[in-house]
Amino acid sequence: MTQATPRTERQRLQPRLAAACIAALLAALATTAASEAGTLDSIRETGQLKIGFRDDAAPFSFVRDGQPAGYSVALCRAVGGALQQRLELETLDIAFTAVTVEDRFDALKQGRIDLLCGATTVTLQRREEVDFSLLTFITGASVLYRQGGPSSFTALEGEKVGVRSGTTTDEGLRRALSEAGIGAEVVAIASHEAGRDALESGEIAAYFADRAILIMLAREAAEPADLVLSQRFFSYEPYALALRRDDGDFRMEVDRALVKTYRTPTITEIYEANFGKARMSELLRAMYTLQSLPD
Structure with a gap:
């Protein structure tokens, strides 16, 4: 059996390589066209x-x-x-x-x-x-707390406070506590409803979120009269x-x-x-x- 020379092997592979390159190019063009078509199209x-x-x-x-x-x-x-x-x-x-x-x-x-x-x-x-x-x-971010609970930012010293993880309020709260030198423990909570429940059960002393969300949480609490919504805004949202x-x-x-x-x-x-x-x-x-x- 005759062994193919390097040149013969290259000649044999060239059509396959060309076809593969053309296919890749067409796929790339199709992707680009779809991207450029835009959402309205x-x-x-x-x-x-x-x-x-x-x-x-x-x-x-x-x-x-x-x-x-x-x-x-x-x-x-x-x-x-x-x-x-x-x-x-x-x-x-x-x-x-x-x-x-x-x-x-x-x-x-x-x-x-x-x-x-x-x-x-x-x-x-x-x-x-x-x-x-x-x-x-x-x-803007505000805070919900229980009657008789910490009603000022400085009163959070040594307390556990909750916030929805992954939000701008989470980032802002941690930064504000650090800058103010307040030693509060920030508890990341999976949902706003879970935050309200933790507040009502006493697991946390306060819950931070956008004030519009806190209004709804307080309204739907088991005992709305037991919760106090601060009038202060801590951020612009x-x-x-x-x-x-x-x-x-x-x-x-x-x-x-x-x-x-x-x-x-x-x-x-x-x-x-x-x-x-x-x-x-x-x-x-x-x-x-x-x-x-x-x-």
Whole structure:
């Protein structure tokens, strides 16, 4: 049997190598084209808007009667309705996917969801990962404690305090305690409801979260009269809907839908449906006015 020379072997392999290179190139081009097509083109083709929501951030995002509900979810539904009209679709399926504090941004970047609806604070660090819509809410971190419990920041010395892990409040609380030299033990808690339960049972002396969330937690406590909600804000928390970076066309339509909602009584209806009789702050009213950009 004649042994192939190195040149003959190269000649024999060249067609296979060329075919493999062409296949790899075509796959790369297909991936790039899909990426450049953008979210709006995907929605046109599939007739579906993929929304990620947290089920543990009432009153912004939670589950009621087996369905996604809350202030942010209602805004996302309004975005879906506006997209259906703008894209002239007969129907638009809104597909909800539950996400967590830990995986919500990965779900966006990996394309598992198109829009994140929850209690998501806009920060410069997060804007390195994802993009954000116009602001949807303004609140700030505050504290819930039991009657007779620590009513000042310095009174937390030697106490256990709870906070939802993975949130901006978690980061801010640890930093503030350290800077103030207060020796409180910070307990990372898996959900806001678990934090309230730990507070009521005496496992922790105080629970920190965004004040709008604390209002709902206190209202639904076993003994609401036993809990006190501080009037102080310890941080500034501007919320928005998160979406993938470098998709300006999609962000434009999301912002257009929010502006339309802010200009009408619909926003008051959404607020009252989720916050009840809790008075809308002047800061939030101003946000709606400032975000209602002219056409």
